[in-house]
Amino acid sequence: MNSTSALLPDRPAAEQESPVLIVDDLRTQIHTPRGDVQAVDGISFTLGRGKTLGIVGESGSGKSVLGRTIMGLYSTGPTMTVSGRVLIAGKDVHTLGASGLRELWGSDVGMVFQDPMTALNPVKKVGVHLTESLRRHRTMNRAQAKAHAAELLNLVGIPEPRRRLDQYPHELSGGMRQRVVIAMSLANEPALLIADEPTTALDVTVQKQILDLLDRLQDELGMAIVLISHNLGVVAGRADRVAVMYAGRVVETADAAALFGLPHHPYTEALLEAIPRLDQPPHVRLAAIDGAPPNMVAPPIGCRFAPRCRYAQSDCTLAPPSLDGAVTRGIATPGHSFACYHPVNAGGQ
């Protein structure tokens, strides 16, 4: 692993102590023509250096909006109102301003997108995707940047990196393209990587390779990863902590082992039952969760999962359960919180 030693950063010891990412009571409201959508509704967590947080929830639960809000990166479209705080490597994302954000993006934090077919510019060579990012944040001449770009391709497991640099995205397979996207987001060795459904668009066999690659790169480069997926199976065995999202809120969060071993929230339980399994014959219908996520313009007043919950009782629709409530009531440990009045697997509850 000669090529990787040059990429390993020397980080001061102090930096290793403080969390790479702090998210505090983050709220994102999207102003749509149909009304305001509270896509992210009061989310808090911290993520240490080299750790992985899995964020899981059905499509539409607000995972992508959360990922973008953490970065402070919005696509063109409806206006949004954001409150709460995000600190990446100690920098307050929402007070940085446009030029501060451009310094942050691509150097302190990188992003991997869902669809590698559309995340690369079709008219730009693979090499340019990498070198422009390198030269944006470091002082390198063309030749140095090109040499470094080849090293990056080597690092993400692309054979014949020199030749690949001169190819266009359409000349690469989906898996190879996602490797390029990962190389691109890691070019400047960010402390934090946000991977939004990085394998959803890929074949099952390629999915595992890409996830293994992220694991290996995390070991070698030491970055923290926010791994977003609609599939609990994707984060199983890879995340240190998991946060389950429903309708803009985290409904259960715990260390991965605890969450998979003894889930307390009915929604988490349902998600676990819906994990597609490789040992099942294909086309066996999954135990999909009945019903649909709530209308986000006017969500239910109490527990947002109540209309679909098989354990719901009359008190569930009165007021929303809070994430800390269970800890306060002494039925959960501080590292394992869930927002539910009638949790499952709660020992006699």
Added chain:
Amino acid sequence: MGPILLKKVGELAAVLLIVSFGTFMLVSLLPNDPAVSILGQGREPAEYAAVREELGLNDALPVRYLDWLGSAVAGDLGRTVVPPYTDVLDRIAAALPVSVELAVLGMAMALLFSIPLAMWSAHRAGGRVDRVISAGSFGVLSVPSFLAGLLIIMVFANQLGWFPRGQWVRISESLGDNLYHAFLPALVIALAETALFTRILRNDLITTLQEDFILAAKAKGMSARHILFSDALRPSSFSMITLLGISLGRLIGSTVIVEYLFALPGMGSLVIGAANTGDFTMVQGAVLVIAVIYVLTNLLIDLSYGVLDPRIRRAHV
């Protein structure tokens, strides 16, 4: 050159054949009697008949067409049939550079204006700048170009006296003087095209700016300027380039209004003059040359798609 290019060239040759035959027929069917144009009224019928015989007008149409086409391919478009009896090709050779220069300069100006305007618009779509630019384009497009031309002449040539009107200096005489004289007419040509290009490019840019790869470029910390020029422009330029090709081909043959306003000796003036005097060889020759240029421009545009998009390039190789 791949088989696709060869096929393209074949298609274009067919187009040229059809266009040239059409023009030939059209001109032949004009009620004008060329013999009368040449000799004037009141001669003996035998004299007219002799001229017709000499011009080959008594042969069957297909024979006359093939004769004419054969000479045209050999570079001989014949002589004008009205005085001064000059070589048609010489007259075209004198007029064509004026039209080509006006068209190319006009297009270059239109690109120079419209690319930044479209980017500015698209960058903050729906914002104030965008609305002003949109309104401006509609305004310009709704003014007939002869009116815009007259206004520009009144202001810049007559009132301010910054630019001349009604003279032409050839590039061979003095490049600076040539550009000085070409500026205003090219500007008039550029106006409407700028408005059109700006609208088309703005819309395509807005579509491109919603692509994932733009977000990915932002996520690397690239600046808005870099993203607009280096990421968004090329994938957004196809419609505009197509339009540019059509405009360029069209303008070379029909900058008539501008040539008339500025009294310039281009192809437009040449064809109109010839049509008015019944100079049918001149009209035939000029229309053929214009068609050839039109077809060649479009071939160039087709080839440029491959330069713009590597995915198309591969299909050509």
